[in-house]
Amino acid sequence: xxHQIDSLAYTNRLRGLPPTxxxxxxxxxxxLSLVSGAVVQLSIALWLTVWxxxxxxxxxxxxxxxxxxxxxxxxxxxxxxxxxxxxxNQIQAIQADIWQGWGISIGKFYLYVSRTGLYQASLxxxxxxxxxxxxxxxxxxxxxxETLQVLRQRGCPVLIAELLLxxxxxxxSLLAIADELWIAQNSRCGxxxxxxxxxxxxxxxxxxxxxxxxxxxxxxxSLVSRGFNGELRxxxxxxxxxxRRYTFEALFGCTVLTLLSALFKP
Numbered sequence: 112x113x114h115q116i117d118s119l120a121y122t123n124r125l126r127g128l129p130p131t132x133x134x135x136x137x138x139x140x141x142x143l144s145l146v147s148g149a150v151v152q153l154s155i156a157l158w159l160t161v162w163x164x165x166x167x168x169x170x171x172x173x174x175x176x177x178x179x180x181x182x183x184x185x186x187x188x189x190x191x192x193x194x195x196x197x198x199x200n201q202i203q204a205i206q207a208d209i210w211q212g213w214g215i216s217i218g219k220f221y222l223y224v225s226r227t228g229l230y231q232a233s234l235x236x237x238x239x240x241x242x243x244x245x246x247x248x249x250x251x252x253x254x255x256x257e258t259l260q261v262l263r264q265r266g267c268p269v270l271i272a273e274l275l276l277x278x279x280x281x282x283x284s285l286l287a288i289a290d291e292l293w294i295a296q297n298s299r300c301g302x303x304x305x306x307x308x309x310x311x312x313x314x315x316x317x318x319x320x321x322x323x324x325x326x327x328x329x330x331x332x333s334l335v336s337r338g339f340n341g342e343l344r345x346x347x348x349x350x351x352x353x354x355r356r357y358t359f360e361a362l363f364g365c366t367v368l369t370l371l372s373a374l375f376k377p
Contacts, residue, residue: 115173117283120254123167129351130257136361137249143365144241147372152237154371158364159244166357167252174247181243185236192235193228255279281327288322289315 120126125133140159144152163169249258259272292315296302301311 114283114287116177116250117254119169119173119251123169123252125162125167125252125357127350127352127354128252128357129353130253130261132353132358132361133253134249134258134261136365137245139365140248140368141242141245143368143372144238144245147368148375149234149237150375151368151372152241154368155241156237156244158368159241159248163244163248163251169251174251177247178240178243181239185239189232192232193224277330280330281323284326285319285323288326289319292318292322 140155144155147155160174163174164171255276259276262272262275263269296311296315300307302308
């Protein structure tokens with residue numbers, strides 16, 4: 112999946128648009144999704160799906176699979192928002208917060224479904240969906256080197272830009288190494304039982320650390336051998352051509368969403 116993300120960023124149908132336009136568009140929608148209500152947030156997520164799947168021609172199954180990752184983390188954290196607990200002798204204080212009488216006594220404690228928690232979860236879900244869609248739009252349509260180039264042009268310190276580039280590169284390397292090690296262990300039935308799986312996992316973590324340090328040493332040597340002088344320079348030869356249609360649609364859509372945000376205040 113990691114290599115496919117990088118490949119799609121370079122081959123999508125919106126590749127020819129200036130990266131500053133795409134970044135400004137995504138950042139504007141991200142800010143709007145953080146200050147608006149659920150109606151606008153869901154509209155942002157739906158509209159960005161059109162941009163990503165139809166305009167950029169990102170495979171719909173792949174994009175939905177990407178969206179499922181943060182949504183799974185959100186679903187696993189929902190019980191912490193929805194469930195509440197209190198001692199039995201204090202149950203009268205939270206009667207108004209119990210949702211439709213859903214609760215159960217466990218010893219001296221009372222667990223219940225909280226109205227406040229449900230309200231917080233209803234606010235969190237559309238905001239997470241909209242914010243994640245904005246980040247995926249950047250990730251799938253703007254190559255990371257172009258994002259760093261825009262940051263440099265906007266005055267971002269060189270050290271921070273280079274650290275971001277190295278972190279991005281090592282994240283992909285780390286995932287690739289972990290995938291190779293897991294496939295090798297799984298092919299030898301290394302996860303057949305729970306005990307054997309824990310042993311294989313410990314070996315994988317140890318090998319992952321060792322291989323990552325070795326990879327870092329090789330990158331350091333390659334940079335020195337190429338005359339690295341403290342700044343990573345990336346050559347950009349891709350011609351950018353602004354699109355009047357996409358520019359008008361982005362401005363018009365942002366204006367409509369801003370008006371909706373004022374109409375449906377959170």
